Amino acid sequence: MAPVRDEARPRGLLGRVNGVAVLLVLVDAAALLVMAAKTAVPGGWAFVLACALLGIRASGRIYRRRLMLSWLYDLPRSLATTAIAFAAVSVAALAAGWEPEVFPQLLAGAVAFAVVGEPVRLAVFAFGRWCRRRFDRCDRAIVIGAGQVGTDLAEVMLRHPEYGLRPVGFIDPEPLSDRKLPVDLLHEDLATAIERLGVGTVVIAFSHAVDSPLVDAAVTAHRLGCTTLVVPRMFELHQDGPDVERLRSYPLLRLSTAPTARPTWWIKRFVERSLAALALIVLSPVIALCALAVLFESGRPIIFRQVRVGMDDRKFVILKLRSVRQTGVDDSDVRWSVEGDSRVGPVGAFLRRTSLDELPQLWNVLRGDMCIVGPRPERPGFVRQFSAIHELYWARHRVPTGLTGLAQVHGLRGDTSIVDRSRYDNYYIANWSLWLDVKIVLLTVGELCCRRNR
Incomplete structure (x- = not known):
């Protein structure tokens, strides 16, 4: 080797x-x-x-x-x-x-x-x-999967450096013991290998592994700024397209770069912070009236502060108008607020139905804790619980959280399927564009208008 x-x-x-x-x-x-x-x-x-x-x-x-x-x-x-x-x-x-x-x-x-x-x-x-x-102006590459396809790809890279890739190792939890590999089999996790070897490209070659570890590898490579190339199933029948690379006879799907690494992401952040600042000014009378109503119904504190988990598992304090009467027991980190909750008064119910209780989160957007559009942030206790339910739940933390998201406009709010919500959030990240954000905002506005007319 x-x-x-x-x-x-x-x-x-x-x-x-x-x-x-x-x-x-x-x-x-x-x-x-x-x-x-x-x-x-x-x-x-x-x-x-x-x-x-x-x-x-x-x-x-x-x-x-x-x-x-x-x-x-x-x-x-x-x-x-x-x-x-x-x-x-x-x-x-x-x-x-x-x-x-x-x-x-x-x-x-x-x-x-x-x-x-x-x-x-x-x-x-x-x-x-x-x-x-x-x-040797080549990206160092790790090949996930040391089967026949992965071995062939590594040999092509070594024989044809004009493709710009140089394999530095394989990662395969269950390699075939009788196969001679052209480069070393790495006995470490992908993130450690990428950092240690200065890897710029990860090639995912299908093997006997199930899809979940491969998806995990692709997400990890993205988070570390690597180019991710995937050998499609039934690659002999795969046609060329805008996202298809060729390594001799093998087609490779180039996965899109992480949204936060694209120039348009900075446009998103600038526009959203500007809109948040403008909305805080324009809606300040509405926020003041809502705060006064909360004060009359349940007293102080008017603003409800709660720790949530954001991008890269960083914790931040989210702000909301308090819609639940205070009790002697603080179980907010492990308890859902469900419909018919006795702690919610008429004012709180109205604020929740119209989402006016979330207006203070515009300050979180202005500070950079959140975006207007993104996966909804959850409490640390729920993050631990949901991570045990869905193995790729953590992948939704690749981007900042948001006031609204793709899962929410598809009716997945509150006590709903965690797997479905995670899949929508990860779909949003994989397919992010400025237009997708605009579409989600329009759908959110439409949903709010429908709620108020009920």
Whole structure:
């Protein structure tokens, strides 16, 4: 077996930069300059076309991190994004009332962009493959599963460094004792191995293992910032797609990066904190009236403070308007508040029915404890209890908790199925987008309106 080399360690930020993607952006920028200089596209529309080209090509994942640096494989996608950008700008020019003469100029600009850029892109891909082979510019990879598929993948990585992966070990709780492995079998958990060896990619190769440990491995790799590639079941029948990589004849599904690592996540946090600040100002009279009603019904304290578990199992104090009369026994950490609870008075019932009791949580959003949209936070006692019920319950703590979430808009509030709630929360994390947040907010508003009309 090939031992892991001593220099296997994290490369740091510079080592994780996608050099090929940077070169592709520079090539496109240079092609745009040539287009502007050599064609008759009006200056304003040249700028619009340039922005459209870069934006659409970025959204079309032309600048993505990839294993296979193949110009021919990427050419249809590259030409398609160029054509879409040209069509979009042409429609915009038509809507702006430009004369038909501008369209041949725009077409000439798009053609010039492709004619100049594509040969250089071919050279960039060839240069990238050469660098990977010559300078070992490869991500260190751990293969989960030491069966036939995992062994084949590790051997391909060793024989073909141009794919940019170098295996440093296998993890398999029940390896086949008679199989000779191309790299060492690691006798440690995945998180420890990733940190010790400076691993950047985790490849999950199916074996006799059930799915739950593999899902656990994928979540762990995500939380540690690793690229996660999965060999699909029945891979011989699997078609190529936008999230499919190729390692010789093996298709690998590239799992999306953790939401908190994406640029759009910072847009989400900025927008949500801004909305929370605005809502606290606008709704302050409503909060004051609700607080006065709580004071008259059950006295002080008006604000109910409770410890909840947030992202990465960090604890924070959540704020709510108190809707339950105080008793001599504090069992709030292990007891659900159910419908018909004798401790809930008329004011408390109204606050709960309309969710007005949760308005102080806008302060938690402003402080950064929570988001507007995310998995609902639970009390520490329930987290321990639910973790024993559902083995992947912990995975919902990969992102900040929220005022509302996907589980809640599907009717999973209070004393409902923990497994279903966890699955909805983990689905939200795996498929997060700004639009999904908007959809959840709209569904929440619709649900609140329906509740008030009952």
